[in-house]
Amino acid sequence: MDTHALQELIACINRVHETDDVGLTFAEEMTRPLSDAWQSWDDADTEASQVLGVFLFYRYLAAHDRTDMLMAIRTLTPCLLYADIALPPDMLPFLADYGVCEAERLREDARGSPDPARAERAAFAWQRIVMATEDGHPQREERERSLRRARRLLAARRGDTAYLDQAVAAARAGLVPQGRRDRLATCHELLLALEERYEATGNADDHEAALRCAEELAVYAHTSARDAIGCSLLFSFGEKLFQRYLRDPNTTDLRRAIGFLRDSVEFPGPHLPTRLLVLSRALSIWSAAARDPGIVTEAIARAEQAEELVPRNHQDYPLIKWQIASLYFGRYRTTHSGDDLDRAAAAILEATLCLTRELQITALQSDIAFAQYERTEDSEHLFTVLALRKRVLRKLPEDDDLSRADALYSLSQAQMHWYRRTGSLGDLDNAVDNGRAALDLVAATDARRRPDFLCGLGKVHMTRFALRGERDALPEAIDRFREAVTDAPDRYLPLALLAAALGYRYDLTRDITDLDESIAAGERALGLAPAPQRAGILLDLSGARRLRFGGTGDATDLDHARAAIAEALALPALSARYRMRISLEQTELASLSTVNTAERLSAFEAAVELLSEVGLSSPHHEDREFMLSVHAGLGAKAADAAVAANRPDRALELLEKARGILADTAPTPGWRGNRATTARHLCRNATRGPIVTVSAIETGGLALLVTPSGVHPVALPGLRLHKARARHKALEEALASGACEDVLDVLTWLWHTAARPVLEVLKATGWQGTRLWWCPVGVMSLFPLHAAGDGHDGVMDRAVSSYLPTVRALPAERRRPTSPGRALVVAMSRTSGQASLPGAASEANSLSRLLSATVLHNEQATREAVLTALPSTRIIHFACHAQADTREPTRSRLFLHDQPLTPRDLPFGLDADLAYLSACATSDVMFLGADEAMHITGAFHLAGFRHVIGTHWRIDDLAAADIADHFYTVIAAHGPDHAAQALHTATAELRRAHPDRPDLWASHLHVGP
Template structure:
């Protein structure tokens, strides 16, 4: 009853509900025997209600009473009980709240102690332990960097266990979304901890970012190298690990999250507690066994610098970390990891520029004849110049890429692992783009110095490279064309798609065309047949083809990026989404070209580190090369870019060298930029991801 009343207060704001919630919560405590397994849960719920009233009224007596109730809950719960971590965390939050109000150092110390103890309860759900470790690290960040960094590193190491496969994907995203930015915080604190040499700090920070980003893509697409390799060589151990991990992260029946809106329930019974302790112990023993095997010493641990450097042979990987503690570019080469501090790249400033950039993009396409589209393009160029000055330029300078390669010289390649906020901006197009070059012009643009590619993580890049073996002797091409789209206003007409498809049929080997036919004038519906671009038809052909080209509408879901989709004939009934690509087996895949809007855009800020979008999904599903887009693209220029791209990738006999995909796109975009330097919205959206 108390929980229900508190929930109603959260919805309506009626103080009488909150007062009654506290009264009945006290009755629940008083009428439950002190040795009853539910007693601690009753105390904890009372503490939550009292802290809620303190936040509403500011009455210190309520906060003091909340802390007393929290301490009693902790003291009456066995230290190895899974709920012990939960009660410690709730107590830690209450103590932190009192410290923030009074500044009493004793409260700060007690809050840290409670949260650290919570993070160390091995039988607790990993999500509870991660939250507690992060909270403790945040409290220590200003006074004890080394300890804070260690706590956040421990939390990052637990992240892969937070979202078990047994949960639905939306629930997995919700759990990880609550912990957004943890890897970035941990990396920033690791870099700020001056007790270690810089090269050691750099390797540690990069390993943390690698371990804490793109976890769902790695898990769902079966591309976590550790688990995939373990399955291949020791399948029994892999099955044991997965089973124990998933069991351990099932929340106990009394789980209450750390927001005041959650209802919670009674504590688990002793048998469940014993079971969870047994599972935690078994998992620890199993991890020791796995790590004793040759080739698995770092299983479920952040990758070593040596393991990461193995992916930097073809070119450096630049990983950005934009963080409130500090912002940096981590440069991975085959020689190691170096750090470029980026002091002007604060999260608030990046957010401001992202908002301005996307507003300028929208304004640049405003059909109103009175709209100042020239001013909008100027604003886009200004932000691309800012992106160069604060992030991309310093990174390329540090890599000694300071000018354009000489004629006939091979262009160097750079992979961008943007992560977080910078994934919303076109790093490959950063620079000072002008209509004419002065005699002393320096190539102050990424396009004029390097060939750019993107990857969600370094591990994902390694996975893509595993699929770059020689293509089958007879390459086939799937062309999916949607000149009209059922269910959209005006049939979603794309007037240039038919031309795009025709050009590709002439250029590419053994084309298979799936195309939407014009709607019938009487019925308004399109004809159906074997060549209709349904999801089933597309998936059937994907398993056979080397190249897949989609010319259609794309949509980035605003809150659930796993539901971002390509709009095919049956998109309303059976959509081709990010999540739907997981089970597809693409042995022959080499190149996917997504000539659609916003296929590399994640709009959910809480899940930016996860890189959940169509471009990454195609890459991790088996395509080592993917061409995607960051925003809405122009129909005519999209067709021109595709034709120019394939012209650079094929010879007169339709032989396709997909290994040159990044170079072909770079040359295409650079050429169009030279023609239209003042309108970057038309040429800067396209990017290459993968090997």
């Protein structure tokens, strides 16, 4: 647990003891320590659990909030069961009721192990349970009986079985011959004695002898009425048959066990829930062998019937919930029913609330959470998986090879997916190590685990190749998949993965034999795959067939590719993700020379229509960012297809529809955030000057000139995507090393390949204005288009530039004047962990002089102070450090005194004039997510600031102060609506003074009208 938080809680508890004021636990300064303590709590640390539990109990006494009580019970129960420490007397009855489930699991665990330490833990736990149970409690007698059983088990583990041996000997001596009236009674006495010794020692001979007694009694019960005694006898025999099956699998034993267990549940009574649970377990095993869905349905019904009969503090309750979760999850793996998965998740959560240290339950909870992630791509599920799987691995015995192998494999897969989401190299490296370690722990003959582990490790290597460019990883992946196919030739997954990997290698080598083998493996996989798994295989087959058609020209492959897509489309209940993949494959098929441009455009239109459904499927913003980043560039390709079909208006509409999706989920007043906006409406936005979209795809670049007269496409053949990426990398390296000549070289390239062709076409159309709005797409969002030039001519010489996140972001009508408001300056000269910014004070002084601005300086500039001031602020200026988060742009931040300010913190619906972000990289976005342009600069514009000044990269502190001073001199004289001209004038003056220092004058940009 967090040491500082723990000390804060202890100090507060001491103050409560001194004052008898439990309300002190609600003091404002205790909020953070409580949160930190809860998040870092580990139930293995009983002393820390005691502190946290007592604190929560005092909170409950102060406010009687049931949540505090439940959290107190959860944290104090380990203290009752595992440690001899003092606990609040008023809590003991609740802890005893909550702890019986875990105490019983400890006894069950001890029964299966020869280790006396486990039996000692079980006996200690039951002793503490009995101590905490009040006299007269309805379960007091049952708990005392459990304590006696636990103590006898402990004695047996320590080698003392004298009491049990005497009981068996006495019962055998008292057994009368068959035919005597008291035969059944003496047989039953022997059965009980044998059961108790078997439970303590695990001796198989005792179990067989007990089974023979149970069978004799069951034969009698079958011919008698189904009363409580008869059902008890039937259950005893059925259970022992089932136990023998588990020890030595024999189908006859299992079938007979189910028959007797079914008969035993016909009479109600206190033991009925346990009988139903055992029957459900037997049915679940039978269903796996029989592959009969009706048996699974019965198993679920029996377990749910047991659930209805027990309270939550019943010792079998968590095991019943675990059984329900296992059954629903097992059925989900066959049916892929979301309802089954949801029911499994709800049931396992209930089980974990009762058994905090049960590793099998934790492992199942992890598997269910991973399935939820695969189904929804909700990162919260993946985060849960990582935490649970690390916990399981940490607590498993070192000598439990198979359980450790399962845990390592599961953790490896979770780490691989986490890398895909976050780019954390350490997680991918750990995924490789854990995958290999899992494989090392399983035998070559393990037909269940080994193929799965091989496939899992192969997928990790595929990720290394596909996302990290490690070419040596691809052969490793192919080798692992081949091994898995050899080990499990009748399973579809190894074949499907091998087919995909060979397709990747064909892309590298163009060796047609790889493509032939890929198609053959894919066809075999398709023949083995169940219906819910066919979509992905059909898509891969279509892609492989399409590639082979491109190489050989064999029309048969093209026909097969189209047939595969048609079959995939016909599959029931396709997720939005698969429908998107199908649409994208259709665009590839439609791009072939044998198809007309209208069909290609139609395919892109279908894909763009699905973007919102795919991108907004999660309630979490970071998940939406990730899903949309996966399909970044789709709008640019769709626009290219529309232009090829001679439909430039449609090109603009598709480009707009594919961009700014996140922004449109929270529109602001005056923001025309309708992605279905027509080109005609968008062109009306260009009355004050042309709006120019610029995009790059592999076949070349495209600019769309949006003017009142229509949309005019401009081909930019030199602006290929891979070249644009390389130039951006060169720009970043030049800025990092201070190589200004290289920065100028990038600006010259940008001028000749993108900006100059646009301006020349505009000039040819009769444009003679000076205002121009850039709306860059994808990788082009990372370039300072406004500063493109070759030293003799450039954009800054011809126009005043502004930027827009989307074309529809520029209102067609000017806003009516509003009442004046205040100006606010946030100046951070000193920031913890960052270099000092002496220019921040200079900027603050200049604005205070020019605009009579209020200044929040250093310690005054808290996050709360800034957010409180925003609604009444017309102009805000930030002179501080900033950091762009290139994977989750909405986590980019401006560094304030106490906490950073992120785009997600900003309130929507503001009515403000100007935000000036004199900070580093406030307009930086990663290429994958650049279609959304959700950087800090854009966020302030979306929040309601009409004009926003940001930067592409960090510039010299004093130069930034000089630009700000020139800028605000104009604003003070002419108002915020002159922001674009003011910035243009300030940076142009700096360029004239330092033409060889583009790092100083090319970074600033204006967003707005």
